[in-house]
Amino acid sequence: MFIMSIQHTILGFLSWRPLTGYDLKKAISSQEFLHWSGNSNQIYTSLVKLYRDGFVDVRTEQQQNLPPRKIYTLTERGRQELRCWVQSPPDPPEARNAFLAHLAWGDQLTAEELDGLSGAYEKEVEARAAMGRERMRRGADSPNRTPRERFLWEMAHENRSRAWETELEWVRTLRRGLKKFDDAGQEKRRRR
Amino acid sequence: MFIMSIQHTILGFLSWRPLTGYDLKKAISSQEFLHWSGNSNQIYTSLVKLYRDGFVDVRTEQQQNLPPRKIYTLTERGRQELRCWVQSPPDPPEARNAFLAHLAWGDQLTAEELDGLSGAYEKEVEARAAMGRERMRRGADSPNRTPRERFLWEMAHENRSRAWETELEWVRTLRRGLKKFDDAGQEKRRRR
DNA sequence: ACCGACATGTAAGCTGTTACATGATTCC
DNA sequence: GGAATCATGTAACAGCTTACATGTCGGT
Numbered sequence: 372m373f374i375m376s377i378q379h380t381i382l383g384f385l386s387w388r389p390l391t392g393y394d395l396k397k398a399i400s401s402q403e404f405l406h407w408s409g410n411s412n413q414i415y416t417s418l419v420k421l422y423r424d425g426f427v428d429v430r431t432e433q434q435q436n437l438p439p440r441k442i443y444t445l446t447e448r449g450r451q452e453l454r455c456w457v458q459s460p461p462d463p464p465e466a467r468n469a470f471l472a473h474l475a476w477g478d479q480l481t482a483e484e485l486d487g488l489s490g491a492y493e494k495e496v497e498a499r500a501a502m503g504r505e506r507m508r509r510g511a512d513s514p515n516r517t518p519r520e521r522f523l524w525e526m527a528h529e530n531r532s533r534a535w536e537t538e539l540e541w542v543r544t545l546r547r548g549l550k551k552f553d554d555a556g557q558e559k560r561r562r563r
Numbered sequence: 564m565f566i567m568s569i570q571h572t573i574l575g576f577l578s579w580r581p582l583t584g585y586d587l588k589k590a591i592s593s594q595e596f597l598h599w600s601g602n603s604n605q606i607y608t609s610l611v612k613l614y615r616d617g618f619v620d621v622r623t624e625q626q627q628n629l630p631p632r633k634i635y636t637l638t639e640r641g642r643q644e645l646r647c648w649v650q651s652p653p654d655p656p657e658a659r660n661a662f663l664a665h666l667a668w669g670d671q672l673t674a675e676e677l678d679g680l681s682g683a684y685e686k687e688v689e690a691r692a693a694m695g696r697e698r699m700r701r702g703a704d705s706p707n708r709t710p711r712e713r714f715l716w717e718m719a720h721e722n723r724s725r726a727w728e729t730e731l732e733w734v735r736t737l738r739r740g741l742k743k744f745d746d747a748g749q750e751k752r753r754r755r
Numbered sequence: 756a757c758c759g760a761c762a763t764g765t766a767a768g769c770t771g772t773t774a775c776a777t778g779a780t781t782c783c
Numbered sequence: 784g785g786a787a788t789c790a791t792g793t794a795a796c797a798g799c800t801t802a803c804a805t806g807t808c809g810g811t
Contacts, residue, residue: 376664383668393790404663410772415792436779438790457668458676460683461661466726469653471596471719472568476575476649478712484650491652519744520670526737527663530730534658537729538722545718552711585762602800607764628807630762758810765804772797781788 376462378417380405382426382453385445387514392418392441401512404527418443426452474545482553489549493542500539503532568654570609572597574618574645577637579706584610584633593704596719610635618644674745681741685734692731695724 377399384390384398395418396411407413418441421427426449432440445453470492477485506512506528513524569591576582576590587610588603599605610633613619618641624632637645662684669677698704698720705716 376659376661380664380667383664386668386671391790402667404660405667406657406659406664408771412792413771438778440790453668454671457665457671458680459665460680461665463687464658464660464662464730465598466656466658466723467568467598468596468656468722469568470656471722472572472575472598473649473651473653474715474719475572475594475597476578476645477715478709479578479646479649488650488652495655517670519741522740522744523666523669526733526740527666529736530660530663530733531658533729533733534726537725538656541718541722541725544721548714548718549711552714583762600799604764605799630806632762761807769800770798775793
């Protein structure tokens, strides 16, 4: 029994069509909501394990002037495992936001330093939020196999998009609040 | 050089006052935004490493009828490391939401199964959102050392709270959408 | 009589990351 | 000439989890 989400994600993509490790890497990394570290190695080692456990089959295809491709297909056992996992209660969501941890001990910093830190974060979140909006605008690249599946994928993209918008509003509120402390400090200094 | 956030979180709490590993465990786990797995072991091993690297000092205090306590204090080097880390650009936030991954292959499920899955998630998110609201209502347990620090901690709590509210709205939108597919399916079946 | 809080640790194992290795083709 | 794409892998290491180990006190 395994719980590792990336292996199930691989089974999920293979349930659509046979794919190589390289294809899987592109498929997984293009979906922000699937959240993957970007370590392609993990995919190749996962495929070895999935094969060992009988969840996938593999055949090697030679190409001229290009490296050989290993094409993986889902076995019946793999399909069962996928279905079982989809129905199982998911792990609770966890948001790890290092910025919040930095902020917690940010009172050591000067107003300028805190402004720099939070400003950089605002810019980053702004960029992510814009990417989310852009993706929603041009229609999320969802599988178009059934209307319901399309809906599920659009909602998954919507989830990430909304999360970034919320974060953006929050960081702006934060910075407005910090500005007041800054102004207060400057007033004090002026009065001296 | 280390990047591990939990070690810096420990340094952060020790910058306020000397604490034991057990105290740290309680302090860290009580702050949702610091995001910690709950593995107390990690704290004890981190403290050993921090001591080895000269970031903390330790003295052992014997207690009668209770296990001895090891009280850790921040060294000057530790204080420098903390300040340096706080200023450094934080890792980008990452949200890993297993529910979204399940959803992505949820079209295999029946309407009833999907309703069960999303309903359970809604309940969980509802509970977390309620906890967040409750914490904001009774005033987040923030350190009250300076007004600015208090503000920073309240904003950190606010961040988590808003995130749960957004998630709650989203899951309700999802379930309303799924209901339509369900109704459509039932209509089709009725017409047959 | 049992559970939770107090208080710390070792050992084994699993997961995940980083560095390294190969090698052709196409685009700038 | 250098970077990116295609395509897969090994080896070493760092981080995190799980199981185990110990022992008292106070509440129900």
